[in-house]
Amino acid sequence: MSRHLRILISLIAIALSSLLPAQEAVKEPVRPGTILLSAFQTVSEAEKLEEKESYKEAWNKYQQALRYYQSLSAAHPAWKPHIVQGRIEKTSQAIERVQPMAQKEFMAEQAKLQHLVAGSGTPAEIPSPAALTANPVNKADLQQLTKLNNKINQQQRQLESLKNKHTAEKLKYSERINALQKELRKSQQGLGQESTQTRMLNGQIARLQQELRQSKQLSQNDQQKYLNAIEELQRTRTALATAPLRADVEKLQLAKDRQEKELKFVIGKYSSTKKALEIKTLENQKLAQEAELTKAMLAKRSKDLEAAKTNTASVVANMRKEINTLKSKLAEAETIIASQKTEIADLVNRLADSETLTTELRQDLADMTAERDQLSEMLKLSDAERGKQLMKENLRLGRELSDAKRNLEILNRDKNSALDQVTKAETDLAIAKHQLLLKRQENTAFRKRISNLESSLNETRELLATKSSTPQLDDASREEAEILKKTVTRLIAQSSRRRQAERLLWQEYQRTAPRNQEFEEKYLEMAGEDIQLTKREQEMLLQHQSEDTFFSPTGRASKQAQAIAQAKADEKIDTYHAIARRLVEKKNLNFAKDIYDDAYDSIPDYSFLINRGVIRMRLGEVEDAEAIFELGVSQRPRNPYTHFMLGLSRFYQENSDLAAKSIDKAIDLKPDYKEAFLYRGIIEGNQGRHNKALDLFESAVELDPEYAAAHYNIAQTYNFLGDSKKAKEAYNNALRAGLAPDLDFEKIIGIRS
CATH class of the missing domain: 1.20.58 (Methane Monooxygenase Hydroxylase; Chain G, domain 1)
Incomplete structure (x- = not known):
């Protein structure tokens, strides 16, 4: 049984290596058409998002596609430049088209998260309208690609020169050998035995033939050096050219x-x-x-x-x-x-x-x-080798399961066996079955990913077929569609071979290995759906896991254990924040409040405490928020933001004196706190002290000349003071800073009737 299993595993390694695409076997550079297809699919996704008015996501996708096109152009400048450059121009135009809407969407999302903190107890500033910035291809990488292309071209020219030189030498030697052989034939006419002259000619011919072989060998060695150098340069170029795709794969994985x-x-x-x-x-x-x-x-x-x-x-x-x-x-x-x-x-x-x-x-x-797998498929990062490992692991676990069953049967038959041996065998059987079930789930997920990739490629093929049949298509677009169709067909064929690998390997085993009915039954049993854990086996697994994780509560944790525990806590904190922020963006504040309350009960992190107060402020539970911010101030008396939020909670309760006191403390701790100056000015204005309010608003504008809220409050204050000219001037400054028009106020100050 085990011998046949070893035979099958050996066959798996051999057969799978033959099933791998050539690129994976020899690390051939990713083809330009593959990068072009990645960019094309990304543009298609961006266009769908734009149609759904998801402008920010569409903008990101267009930027992603542009990086791919730029890398392709830099890595292969001579490959279809009329297509690639045209795509760069069209994609850049698309980015310019959606950017204003994407910017508006981005700012609206950020405004929903105002006053929330992430992890330090201090809020992130709401970005300026220019905050939506691109993540272009590294210019240094583009320059490096240009240098690599120049080196590759230089090496190829030198290789061609060497080939020409060898051809010339070969021709020269061949001509001399032919002349000597002709002279030899003349000298041999009529002679019955070898003469001195024929011996001399034969010697010269042999020497020239030896020199020709040596010249050929030296030339082959020199050519191989150039070929190796060119291959190494191409590998480096491919790594740089596909860097944006690889970065996106890593980003998607995270x-x-x-x-x-x-x-x-x-x-x-x-x-x-x-x-x-x-x-x-x-x-x-x-x-x-x-x-x-x-x-x-x-x-x-x-x-x-x-x-x-x-x-x-x-x-x-x-x-x-x-x-x-x-x-x-x-x-x-x-x-x-x-x-x-x-x-x-x-x-x-x-x-x-x-x-x-x-x-x-x-x-x-x-x-x-799906997106990560699609990009990985383009880069050949993840399928065939993983398929081989999954199958080998399946067979290994199947052998363990079979052995465990057999041992258990033997022990149950032997009435003199110790009870603990029987229990151990039962536990081994449960573990083997559990591991096989997990591996089978992983294998199923692997097959599902392959099928999803094929579906995506088929959709792209249909899209390209529709596009190429359009009558008004220009020559460059038609040529691009044909290139992409060929690339898609090639990738579908590779994906299909991987999906069929296990069936082909089993057929190969049946064809070449000695027949073993017992092994074949066990293999088919592993492939079936009848492996299930009994209730007793589930209990054994839990017991086994608890024994494996037992530790002494009196022992002192190592630095490594402390670091691991801290990393897990940080990860949990990030997860709480991510879920709560998602809920806030959807304006589901009650659920977000529950999340932050649970988070603070689980981990008394300062950021959770403050956000509990922020959410309550949004819900109008201002008294509860005040109590939370008071606790926050007692924990971190030097945190200006917490003092400001405490003042804000008191401001909304119309407790002006205490609100002013808290906000003044925030300004003492952070003299460039523009929001604190703004609300401090509003408090003074509400108290009728308009000149002092003006000074505070002007201080906020000095800190940020584009602070629309401060300009607007200056306009309001001048209106109270009866200076309509300065009120109009300040209001116009607010509009230039991004304030939405206030039509009622415009009527009051005489801008419109």
Whole structure:
């Protein structure tokens, strides 16, 4: 059995190496057509996003495509320049077209996150309208690509020169040898034996033939040196040319990992909310039943009271007292029931929000995975070798499963075997089955990714077929479509070969290996769907995991363990922030409040504390926010932002004196705090101290000449002071800084009638 398994694994290694595309076997540079196809697909995605009015995402996709085109142009300047340069121009035009809308969308998203902090307890500044900037191809890389192309061209010219030189030498030697052979034939005419002259000619011919062979060998060695140098330069050029694609693959992988953590977190939140809803629903039902019993008892006692009017006054008084107690109990129960119904409705809403968020995260995760795999497919980073490893691992785990089953059968037959040996064998069997199930899931996911890639490529092929059949298409566009169609066909063929690798390998084993019915049955059993963990095996796995992770609570954690724990805590903090910020962007503030409350209960991070206050400010729960910011100030008395937010919470409660005190403290700690100067000026203006308010607003403008809110408040203050000329001037400054027009105020200061 094991011998045949080794044969099959050897066959897997041999057969898969033959199934690999040539690029993977010899590390051939990625073809220009492949980079062109990557850029084309990215542009197609950008156009779809633009149609859906997702301008910021479309802008990012156009920028991504532009990087690909620029790298292609720099790496292969002589390859279809009329197509590549045309694409660079069109993509640049598309970027200019969507940029204003993308900028507006970006600023709106940032405005929703105003006052939230990330991790330091200090808010990120809302970026200026110019904050949406491109991430172009590294200019140094482009210059390096130009140098590499020059070197490759120089090496190729020298190689061609060497070939020409060798050809000339070969021709020269061949002519001399032919002349000597002709002379030899003349000298041999009529001679029955070898003469001195023929011996001399034969010697000269042999010497020249030896020199020709040596010249050929030297030339081949020299040519090989040039070829090696050219291949090395081409590999370096490919690495630089595909750097934007590789960077995007890494970026997508990081985003995918982060999204998986967020999804896991939301699923956990969903489960806990569902459990809380079940508990609260049961409590409400139980309380409702008790209320019904109380209501029935109250009705009975009321009826008894009517019938007991002839009884003594003390009996009637006691009955009335009991009735009043029942009424009070019923009223209290009804109040609690109503309150619980509100809580249940809130939990139902949260459950629905969790489901919606989970669906969004799953879709985002699927999109990221598909895009990452598509780019990886272009770069040959991830399929064939992974397929080989998955299959080898499947077979290894299958052997372990088979061995574990056999050992267990032997031990069960041997009644004298120790119980712990039987238990160990059962545990080994459970572990082997569990690992095989996990590997099978991974293998299934691998196959699914291959199918998704093929679907994407087929969609691109259909799009190209439609495009190439358009009558008004120019010659360059038609040529581009044909190049891309050939590239897509090649990639589909490669992907199909990988998808069929396991079936081909099994057929190869059946054809070449000695027949072994037992092994074939075991292999087919592994490929089936009948492997399941029993309840006892699941318990054994849990026990095994708990034994493997046992540690002494009195032991001191190493620095490495502390670093790992800190990294996990930071990762958890980032996940909480990512989920909450996503909810804030969607204006789902109650759910965001729950997330930050849970986060602070789990990890008392300062940023969670402050954001709990910020969300409550947004929800109008200003008193609760004030209490939170007071706690924040006590924890970090030197943090200007917390003092400012404490002042802001007091400002909204119209507690001007305490608000001014907190904001002044923020300015003392941060003299360039423009928002603090703005609100401090508003407080002074509300108190009727307009000149002092003007000074504070002017201070804010000095800190930021493009601060629209400060200019607007200056206009308002001058209007109060009766100076319409300066009010108009300040209002126009506010408009230039990006303020949305205030039509009512324009009428007041006489700009419009």
